[in-house]
Amino acid sequence: MVTQINEQQEQTASRETFEWIVNSLGESPDIVHNCFSKNKQEFDMVYISSLTEEQRISDTLLVPFYQSDSFESFIEYVESLPNVTLHRTCVSTLEKMLRGHAALYLGDKVYLVDLKLVKNNKVRDAAVENVVQGPKDGLSEDIAVNLNLIRCRYPRTTLMIEHREVGTVSRTPLALIYDEECTDPKVVEEVKKSLDRIDADIVQAVNQLSMLMTSKKRTIFPTMLSTERPDRVAFNLNHGKVVLLLQEPLCTNCSLRIF
Known part of the structure; x- marks a missing residue:
């Protein structure tokens, strides 16, 4: 059983919070959890591939990460994205991930980036x-x-x-x-x-x-x-x-x- 995390713990335990999110999503084939590293700096990302557009993940996150001059500049880039929000509560984070958000553990914080996959958006x-x-x-x-x-x-x-x-x-x-x-x-x-x-x-x-x-x-x-x-x-x-x-x-x- 996944251990619940109260709001006070969430503010001081981002790593534990991120692991709680990963465990809560289960082990379905479309649950993707990866770790990306560069120059001894790394970040974790988890998302639901059936709900998230993976090409946008590459263009929006992975390419800028490997092209950035420093880890701090990449964090500033992520925070400047118009479709990014900070983790607030575990329940709200899971709800957003079920709507196509990707969760990033980056610099001791959990970010949520809206990268939902839309297949029927043509006029x-x-x-x-x-x-x-x-x-x-x-x-x-x-x-x-x-x-x-x-x-x-x-x-x-x-x-x-x-x-x-x-x-x-x-x-x-x-x-x-x-x-x-x-x-x-x-x-x-x-x-x-x-x-x-x-x-x-x-x-x-x-x-x-x-x-x-x-x-x-x-x-x-x-x-x-x-x-x-x-x-x-x-x-x-x-x-x-x-x-x-x-x-x-x-x-x-x-x-x-x-x-």
Whole structure:
């Protein structure tokens, strides 16, 4: 059994913390733990290969390590990366690693570098909502790509994005999007309460999310609308709607629910 480490111990025992992380990940074939050394200086790294892009590991970490003038300069380089955070707690570190972060034991500290592997991040043509005239692009399976598409079509500083998770086991990423200047705050609060009330282990589809958020199974008028088109999302944002962008790893696109 892996020994638990309390928060006070974590602050003074980075090596023990890193070993706890390695042991907690188990011995699956996709758990990679390596030690890299140069001029008697070394650092350890552990990551999940099925979730992490190994080419980015080489380009972002290994090549700069062996090309750096000193170990201190490499540490400064790692700390300057925009996608790096320091270890806080063992639980949060494991959660980030299960999202594609690599853990580095470097200079008596544990760093987490976001190097997640995304295989379905290409912008595709809309498949369900075909149009004769107008934009043809549709949403992808990656939330970051979809947020880029939405922001490009809706360039307003009042656009608010809140990241959440749904499903106690799946912890599926979800983005709540609205224009704070156009949307009724009561509607935003109602949507947040509906999300907080969701009690399900696995949430991976927008239809399932819709059922979990809807208290009435039958309504005369629909309260939600699905779309795969960024231009339609922008139109509804401008009309005060709240958009829920759910990452669906088992589907061909990310859909949205508009309130």
